[in-house]
Amino acid sequence: MLPLLPASALAAALAVAPFSPDSFHLMKVREVYPGSDAAPNAQYVMLQMYAAGQNLVSGKQLRVFNSSGTMIATFTFAANMPVSLDQTTILIATPEAQTFFAPGGPLTADLMMTPMLPALGGKVCFHDPGGFGDVDCVAWGGYTGPPAGVGTPFNAPVGLVKGSAIRRRLDICNSPTVLDGCDDSEDSASDFRAVVPAPRNNPGVNGVVPPSTCGNGVVQSLEQCDDNNTAGGDGCSATCTRETAAFAATALAVDAAASGTSDGNGVFEKGETVGMAPSWRNAASAALPLSGRLSSLTGPAGGTYAITDGVASYGTVAAGSTASCGSDCYWVLANADVRPATHWDATGAEVVSSDGFKNWSLHIGESFVDVAKTNPFYRFIEVLLHRGITSGCNANSYCPTLSTTRESMAVFVLVAKEGAGYTPPACAPPNTFDDVPETSGFCRFIEELARRGVAGGCAQGLYCPTAAVTREQMAVFVLRTLDPTLNPPACAPPNTFDDVPETSGFCRWIEELARRNVVQGCSATNYCPASPVTREQMGVFLGVTFGLTLYGL
Secondary structure (H helix, E strand, O other): OOOOHHHHHHHHHHHHHHOOOOOOOOOOEEEOOOOOOOOOOOOOEEEOOOOOOOOOOOOOEEEEEEEOOOEEEEOOOOOOOOOOOOOOOHHHHHHHHHHOOOOOOOOOOOOOOOOOOOOHHHHHHHHOOOEEEEEEEEEOOOOOOOOOOOOOOOOOOOOOOOOOOEEEEEOOOOOOOOOOOOOOOOHHHHEEEOOOOOOOOOOOEOOOOOOOOOOOOOOOOOOOOOOOOOOOOEEEOOOOEEOOEEEEEEEEEEEOEEEEEEEOOOOOOOOOEEEEEEEEEOOOOOOEEEEEEEEEEOOOOEEEEEEOOEEEEEEOOOOOOEEEEEOOOOOEEEOOOOOOOOEEEEEEEEEEEOOOEEEEEEEOOOOOOOOOOOOOOOOHHHHHHOOOOOOOOOOOOOOOOOOOEEEEEHHHHHHHHHHHOOEEEEOOOOOOOOOOOOOOHHHHHHHHHHOOOOOOOOOOOOOOOOOEEHHHHHHHHHHHHHHOOOOOOOOOOOOOOOOOOOOOOOOHHHHHHOOOOOOOOOOOOOOOOEEOOOHHHHHHHHHOOOOOOOOOO
């Protein structure tokens, strides 16, 4: 009888040579390369064994998927690999990659592929169609398909960058220089890094990156640009890479004009296919061409989202200038049988040609059942919801014609000024106003208005929290919150409104609102100063005074 191995020796032996009856499945995707600006079709995917004997790949496949998770290409091994040593690689490459990485002669691929890698967003998998299924996968960019095995895509939403490969890390577990099975958290964003491409085929022949000379005006090898100089700040860096900060997002228009698929009311509504027109500023020192692509369009579960035109052109943008895509912009669609949430936003990820990006928030309108699209205050109300100023009066209603109370207004003006989520310090006695105890949910906001000198109360020691805000009071509320130092000039006849004489303490504030085009009055000549402000009117007061937008920054 042979002696039994000690447990420690048995464990060590298994660690060195794991049992692998399938002889192909102890394999990982090691590197993916999308080509370069000089050679865009020189693409490859490299696999690597993490145990010996994993060379029986005949009939196995490399599968390529687009950003939505639809398979777009399959490349099948016709034979097994000759070399089966632990850490051996297998190169799947295009004919252009074979030539590009071997200036002195072809680098022979172990399996030929066509240039099918979707750089903006996609996934590749080493796959066994015979029953094992996906052995290993990696996803990148705007990939929105099934997340199993890939987790968060690498470099979302930009994806694979020309001239740069993505390579699996070896330092997740055990030796930092050896591929192990545990060097895989099934999260592409964590497991991969951007590197200089280094292809190697199964016989062990290494590819060679061809030489280049940055600054000679010719895009070569792995260069992303070459503007005939080695100065930075002009959109092309001193090392001939694109400067992602060359362009800065500035604004976004959505559904700005009616079409056969939308009504052009400036609000994206479910079932509409709407135009999406971003604007970008050229922050570089030279004029630069700019184009863009939508990497993904996503939103909460229950909705469906589609990009019907994912390419935009901005033309050549002068240094320091801002450009919109004009008539060559994106078109997007969102729909749902049941609205996923009262506040429903989609996200469109735009990647521009500098490799910069912006995740644009796309609010979906018709949020409240009691605010029709025909309501003249409709868009202003959607802005208040989207900016986190109010969520309505109940789950799906806004109560547009109800009066706005003084305690509610304290919250509205402060959040409009400071942004969604703003919370002043908690109240502690003694409080400023006798009728606003610290147990009130509005107390901290009312106290903050008092600290800022916006509100002095309705009488000595009182705030009158449940009283309606009048239109004349509203003028002070919004302007003083916007600028506590503001001191509008005194009124002098003729005044803008017949019912606001210069003797009114509110006159100069109302006149200032009119000068800023915030209000036009309640009729051609009157302001109706003592009338309560309804919740729908509040949308105009806040939106215009504080410059709130539905789309953009």
